Amino acid sequence: MSSLKVSPAANDFRSDTFTTPTPSMLAAMANASFGDDVYQEDHITTEFQREIARLTGMEDALFTLSGTMGNQLGVRVQLNQPPHSVLCDYRAHVYAEEGSGLAALSQAMVTAVHPANGIYLTLDDVERWVTLGDDIHTAPTKVISLEVTTGGVLTPMEEIKKISEFAHAHDIKVHCDGARLWNASAATGYSLADYCQYFDTVSMCVSKGLGAPIGGVLASTKSNIKRARWLRKQLGGGIRQAGVLTAPAMVALNEVWPTMKDTHEKTKKLEKDLAALGVVPQIPVDTNFYFIDANKSNLDMGILLEQCEKFNVKLMDERISLHHQISDEAIESLKAAIAAAVQITKTLPPDHVSKAVSGGYNITSKMNEYS
Numbered sequence: 001m002s003s004l005k006v007s008p009a010a011n012d013f014r015s016d017t018f019t020t021p022t023p024s025m026l027a028a029m030a031n032a033s034f035g036d037d038v039y040q041e042d043h044i045t046t047e048f049q050r051e052i053a054r055l056t057g058m059e060d061a062l063f064t065l066s067g068t069m070g071n072q073l074g075v076r077v078q079l080n081q082p083p084h085s086v087l088c089d090y091r092a093h094v095y096a097e098e099g100s101g102l103a104a105l106s107q108a109m110v111t112a113v114h115p116a117n118g119i120y121l122t123l124d125d126v127e128r129w130v131t132l133g134d135d136i137h138t139a140p141t142k143v144i145s146l147e148v149t150t151g152g153v154l155t156p157m158e159e160i161k162k163i164s165e166f167a168h169a170h171d172i173k174v175h176c177d178g179a180r181l182w183n184a185s186a187a188t189g190y191s192l193a194d195y196c197q198y199f200d201t202v203s204m205c206v207s208k209g210l211g212a213p214i215g216g217v218l219a220s221t222k223s224n225i226k227r228a229r230w231l232r233k234q235l236g237g238g239i240r241q242a243g244v245l246t247a248p249a250m251v252a253l254n255e256v257w258p259t260m261k262d263t264h265e266k267t268k269k270l271e272k273d274l275a276a277l278g279v280v281p282q283i284p285v286d287t288n289f290y291f292i293d294a295n296k297s298n299l300d301m302g303i304l305l306e307q308c309e310k311f312n313v314k315l316m317d318e319r320i321s322l323h324h325q326i327s328d329e330a331i332e333s334l335k336a337a338i339a340a341a342v343q344i345t346k347t348l349p350p351d352h353v354s355k356a357v358s359g360g361y362n363i364t365s366k367m368n369e370y371s
């Protein structure tokens with residue numbers, strides 16, 4: 001494990017995507033099977049997909065080149081002919097951050113909902129905004145997409161269950177953008193299958209908290225996965241020697257996923273330590289993200305980013321993201337940078353305008369500028 005600590009990503013708090021392949025991932029790539037996965041002849045890829053199907057309790061799974069590809073395929077396989085619409089949180093990656101994929105690939109209208117609690121969608125939100133029936137003026141809701149987690153915050157299992165039961169009672173499918181479902185499972189102790197029982201399609205990323213270099217995976221029924229494989233090919237996502245990608249993903253599953261609880265504990269500890277400096281988060285710190293509330297913390301973000309450079313830690317804005325390669329030393333340096341920025345902010349004249357960020361970052365409108 002010590003080799004992980006010397007990763008160039010050890011001081012990179014910008015996102016959990018900023019990790020580097022571990023030595024065992026690189027070794028697995030070198031020793032991968034090299035079959036052609038377009039013909040489904042690559043052993044490691046088949047094994048990886050089987051393992052995901054087993055873990056999620058789904059019938060089948062398909063490796064995808066990115067989380068975006070998994071999301072778009074997951075929604076598209078459940079839609080047929082417009083008019084139809086997808087209901088999701090207005091910040092949802094599948095809608096706000098995927099290059100209008102729902103419009104371009106699924107010809108779908110989107111009902112983008114602002115959660116009443118400001119944090120995650122509830123059944124009340126869904127009931128208020130869902131489009132049911134056959135009024136010819138409308139685009140009926142055919143898929144509800146939930147992101148687990150959003151901004152690192154957990155959607156309670158009970159809420160997922162209620163939304164899923166409501167959806168299925170109205171012949172609506174439920175997609176999970178589970179880019180960080182690994183984190184949700186590590187944080188709550190629920191298995192992937194516990195979550196996935198409420199979804200028809202689930203897309204997960206292997207290149208975020210899991211730390212693999214490339215990819216995602218879509219899990220669903222055999223018939224949905226068969227169709228997704230076809231549509232993946234159409235998008236140019238048929239992969240020849242896919243083993244070089246799925247072998248490190250398998251290592252990530254076996255070696256990095258078990259460390260995620262520890263990453264979450266470090267994030268919680270950071271929350272406590274920052275509270276002692278008068279720094280508070282915008283939203284609950286449930287997993288591996290901490291969003292600084294710059295306004296409430298009286299913290300000038302421009303100054304903070306300058307201090308981060310000085311203390312040799314990478315941050316791009318109010319989101320502090322922890323992952324398995326972040327070192328304890330880097331956490332100490334980050335805290336020192338924040339403490340220094342708090343002190344310097346106190347000395348600023350009242351009319352000072354930050355160079356980098358002029359005001360508090362607002363999770364409810366800006367969260368998805370990040371991936």
Ligand SMILES: Cc1ncc(COP(=O)(O)O)c(C=O)c1O
Nearest residue numbers: 066067068069093177179205371
């Ligand atoms: C919640 C969420 N879903 C999906 C994605 C898409 O993943 P990728 O960058 O692999 O396309 C991201 C990452 O940016 C994400 O944060």
